[in-house]
Amino acid sequence: MVKIRRHMAPLTRTSGRGNPCTYITIHETANRGRGAGAASHARLQAGTNSRQASWHYQVDDKEIVQSFDDNVKCWHAGAKANSQSIAIEICVNSDGDYQKALDNAAALVAHLRKKHGIPWNRVVSHNFWTGKNCPTIMLGRSGQWDKFIAATDPKGATKVSSSSGSSSSSSSSSSSKSVSQMADEIIAGRHGSGHSNRQRSLGVNNATYQKVRDLVNQRAGVSTPSSSRPSKSVEAMANEIIAGRHGTGHAARQRSLGVSNSVYQQVRDRVNQKASGGGSSGGGKSISQMADEIIAGKHGNGHAQRQRSLGVNNTTYAAVRKEVNRRS
The missing domain is CATH 1.10.10 (Arc Repressor Mutant, subunit A)
Structure with missing residues (x-):
């Protein structure tokens, strides 16, 4: 693994320390500009980042740069992710080698997994937390996510390009996996989004995929669509x-x-x-101001708690939540 260079940033755009480091969340910067590598993004965080966002590490084809200690609660994928995961941004600058950046990122994940005792199924994508298509390039390439996960094994990490994906994280042998294992992988964000895409990635027939889907929904506390009369109005x-x-x-x-x-x-x-109707204004605060406060952790956890703390109605809180999600 290339050496980790520290270029530490102030805690201004974080929720402070106390992160238990139980997950690792993978992102891509989406910045394809020339020169938009790890050093550039580290300088952004250490300086005047205009976004209400932060992440622990940025990785490109040449180096790994750390901006925050692992135990800091950075703002990168919503409150649940921010409070318990380490965020890694993979650079996609046009003058860099993306594949090499993946290799460096996988090596960093292997290091962090060993350091914090994080299992492979808690290395997840941004998509896992919020549904956002991120890391876009990796999730868009068939089998790329599985190869990446296979290359993060602390006991024998390999390069992403040379990984066969034959470990327990591979999707190439889905027929030998249980429905429970495949549901675990979908929940971890390892088969992208959309049922057709997930079924193709798993390589299973319709009947098997339906069982997997039902179990995923069961664990999430939801049900599959039904034509029967709903119990709620x-x-x-x-x-x-x-x-x-x-x-x-x-x-x-x-x-x-x-x-x-x-x-x-x-x-x-x-x-x-x-x-389309009006709503409470949260004591005269704008939607943007209330979103800033939620991101800063001023209104606690959970939507019901936050809405009570802000003192707004359902319509206004939905608009605040939408703004928070947009910034994440």
Whole structure:
């Protein structure tokens, strides 16, 4: 592994120390500009980063630069991720060697896994926490994520380019894996997003994938869509969506509610109708100000707690939550 260079940043855009380091979260910078390597991003964090964001390490094809101690709660993938994971940004600058950057990142993950005792299934993507398509390049290449995970084994780390992916993290032998193992991998974000993409990545038939999907939903506390009459009213489901209880994106919300297309359309129409009305202003604060406070940890954890602390109605809190997610 290349030497880790420290270029430490102030704790201004973090929630301070206390991170137990139980996960590692992988990101890509999405900055393809020439010169946008690890040194550039480290300088950004140490200086005047205009974004309400922070991460522990940045890695390119030449070096690894650390900006924060591992136990700092950086702002990179939402409150749950921020409070317990180490964030790594892989640089994608056009004048760099992306494959070499992956090798360096995998070596860093192997080092951190050994240091903190982190198992392979707790090395996750940004996508795992928020559904955002990140790390975009890695998740977009068939089998790339599995090769990356295989190369992070502290007992025998290899280069991503030479990894066969034949370890327990590989998707090439899904037929020999249990439904529970495949569900673990999907929850860890190792098969991308979207059911068709996940099924292709796992290499299983429709019947097997349905079992995997059902188990994933069971662990997440949701059910698959059903044409049966929902137990909740359209009004109740609309209120839950506005309160942020069913995630983001129509497909995810419909799955979480477990309703048919026609019922979900009614819910969606009611949400839009309710969202068009006014709402409490949180003591005169703007949506941006309230989002800043949540990111800074001033309103505790959990949406119900944060909404009570801000003193806003469901519609206003949904707008605040959307802004927090956008910045993450």
